[in-house]
Amino acid sequence: MLCMYELRRAVRILEEFLPGSVLKQVVQADASSLVLSFIDPGKKKTGILLSCDSEYARICTAEMPVTSFSAKSSFYEYVRAHLTGAVLSGISISSHDRQVRFLLNSRADSWVLHLSILGARSNIYLVDALKRLVHSMRPLDETRRDLRIGESWTDPGGSVPSEGEDRWKEIPDGDYLDAVGKEYADLELRRNVQSLARRIKQALNRQRNLLGRKLTRLHEDLAEARLAETFRDKGELLKGVLHTIKPGDASVKATDYRTDETVEISIDPTISPAANLEAYFARYHKDSRGVPMILAQIGKLEASRDEIDNMEDRMISLLENDPPDTGALENLAALPVVRRLIGRYAPNRKREPSGPKPKTKSEIPSRLRPKRYRTGDDLEIWVGKNDEGNDYLTTRLARGNDLFFHLEGYPGSHVVLRTEGRADPPSGSVLDASELAVHFSKMKNAKSADVHIAPIKNVKKPKGAKPGLVYVRQGRTIHLRRDSGRLQNILAARCDD
Numbered sequence: 001m002l003c004m005y006e007l008r009r010a011v012r013i014l015e016e017f018l019p020g021s022v023l024k025q026v027v028q029a030d031a032s033s034l035v036l037s038f039i040d041p042g043k044k045k046t047g048i049l050l051s052c053d054s055e056y057a058r059i060c061t062a063e064m065p066v067t068s069f070s071a072k073s074s075f076y077e078y079v080r081a082h083l084t085g086a087v088l089s090g091i092s093i094s095s096h097d098r099q100v101r102f103l104l105n106s107r108a109d110s111w112v113l114h115l116s117i118l119g120a121r122s123n124i125y126l127v128d129a130l131k132r133l134v135h136s137m138r139p140l141d142e143t144r145r146d147l148r149i150g151e152s153w154t155d156p157g158g159s160v161p162s163e164g165e166d167r168w169k170e171i172p173d174g175d176y177l178d179a180v181g182k183e184y185a186d187l188e189l190r191r192n193v194q195s196l197a198r199r200i201k202q203a204l205n206r207q208r209n210l211l212g213r214k215l216t217r218l219h220e221d222l223a224e225a226r227l228a229e230t231f232r233d234k235g236e237l238l239k240g241v242l243h244t245i246k247p248g249d250a251s252v253k254a255t256d257y258r259t260d261e262t263v264e265i266s267i268d269p270t271i272s273p274a275a276n277l278e279a280y281f282a283r284y285h286k287d288s289r290g291v292p293m294i295l296a297q298i299g300k301l302e303a304s305r306d307e308i309d310n311m312e313d314r315m316i317s318l319l320e321n322d323p324p325d326t327g328a329l330e331n332l333a334a335l336p337v338v339r340r341l342i343g344r345y346a347p348n349r350k351r352e353p354s355g356p357k358p359k360t361k362s363e364i365p366s367r368l369r370p371k372r373y374r375t376g377d378d379l380e381i382w383v384g385k386n387d388e389g390n391d392y393l394t395t396r397l398a399r400g401n402d403l404f405f406h407l408e409g410y411p412g413s414h415v416v417l418r419t420e421g422r423a424d425p426p427s428g429s430v431l432d433a434s435e436l437a438v439h440f441s442k443m444k445n446a447k448s449a450d451v452h453i454a455p456i457k458n459v460k461k462p463k464g465a466k467p468g469l470v471y472v473r474q475g476r477t478i479h480l481r482r483d484s485g486r487l488q489n490i491l492a493a494r495c496d497d
Contacts, residue, residue, distance in 0.1 A: 001057040001117050002180070003164025004098055010059045010180065011093045011100055013173050018046065023086050023104060028076040032137065034124065035062045036102075038088060049181065050115050050124055052137055056188055057122040059100065059115065060181035075137045079126060083111060096159035118143070118156065127153045186323070193324040197315060200333055203341035204312050211305045214492050215298060222294045228284050234265050235280035238273075241265075245273040293485055297492060311338060340378055368392040370416075372495040373436065375429040380418040380495070383440055387468030390414035391461065394470055398456040403430070404472065405437035408452050412441025414468070416456065432490040434480045439487055452477045 021038035033051040049062035086104035098117035110129040123143040126134045133153045171179045237254040267276040370382035384390035398416045405415040415437040419425045434451040454475025
């Protein structure tokens with residue numbers, strides 16, 4: 001930010017030519033900056049940037065037109081509505097602190113625009129003719145807690161500890177404000193590039209870690225699936241000794257003639273020898289079919305991890321340029337996969353409104369937090385962990401057009417598809433949620449099931465009902481033919497708790 005010496009020089013330069021000019025246009029350049037476009041009696045236009053950025057607060061010239069900031073503030077709207085067309089009658093600076101005042105007179109009123117440069121507490125304030133604070137660019141609780149909108153304006157207390165030194169003392173007055181603007185524009189560019197790069201790196205790293213955990217689990221599943229050969233071998237050995245099994249036996253011994261070893265084979269004494277034989281071969285067929293599916297999932301995840309690595313290498317290469325290639329970095333961040341990951345792992349943090357804070361996820365007891373899965377359409381499916389968690393999910397967490405899934409007549413976890421307000425969520429996400437509804441129910445081994453789907457607004461909990469019991473009206477029922485591949489994919493897409 002500008003020091004006291006630099007700010008005084010900037011104001012002195014502006015005082016020489018700007019008073020008497022008309023404010024023709026107001027543009028919000030970013031979250032903490034306004035550009036005021038003045039035209040003097042000789043029709044010469046000058047753009048002045050006022051910034052209350054916590055690091056780079058300043059006054060300097062700005063080229064017009066300036067690209068307008070998309071998320072316009074109410075302060076900008078108010079200033080534009082009330083000050084456009086006003087005449088600048090004077091500029092002054094406090095004798096002891098970095099407080100610059102722009103005096104403007106419109107047909108309806110007189111105004112003072114205060115630029116207050118106080119580091120992290122920098123702000124721009126608008127004061128009316130009665131010296132009442134009308135509006136501020138940044139929230140007052142971030143900069144001046146002693147002020148109130150609609151009440152009298154007071155200057156901040158204290159003073160700057162030192163005047164500082166002019167970093168542009170070799171620059172003549174005619175080029176001074178341009179030099180300040182160029183220097184700070186470069187600083188902000190580099191800061192914004194580094195901030196975006198950090199967010200991209202954070203998102204890529206977290207996704208890489210998630211993929212690594214999924215790959216570990218899949219390799220463990222693959223090792224188990226490859227044990228299928230042992231079930232086939234035991235089944236073959238069991239064939240030759242079925243006649244020796246006696247009622248109540250929990251195991252039987254057989255000789256493996258390939259190795260001449262005696263192998264003890266566990267059996268279920270509650271079922272017949274033939275049923276035990278069938279169970280061994282059934283387990284063999286089930287697990288051996290799972291190997292190709294798991295290998296396909298591993299290949300897909302490894303390809304995704306390679307893609308993440310390539311994107312990070314590309315980002316590092318862009319940052320090696322001087323100045324950094326901002327456009328290329330923004331294009332990288334705009335790629336669908338990167339944009340989705342940034343939105344999930346490194347979103348821009350919005351300021352929380354004042355007042356009591358809502359209960360955050362970390363404040364919800366673990367037993368009530370649902371398990372979360374992410375579909376290929378980037379929607380989340382929430383699954384209750386227990387009866388209490390089911391109630392909390394359905395009556396407290398689910399909202400709007402979210403869909404509730406359950407099997408009529410069979411107990412199971414409450415399953416909710418978070419639709420993000422969409423009235424027609426993708427069919428793939430609906431099928432994923434249906435698979436989870438069956439998987440987390442007493443019908444988890446069924447090859448097909450009827451799944452009822454209803455908007456969450458049609459799910460009610462009867463007064464006095466036991467935990468987990470709800471009443472569902474309307475909705476629709478789909479007949480689900482189980483798909484083990486779809487189930488394994490959505491189970492592998494569990495989000496971090």
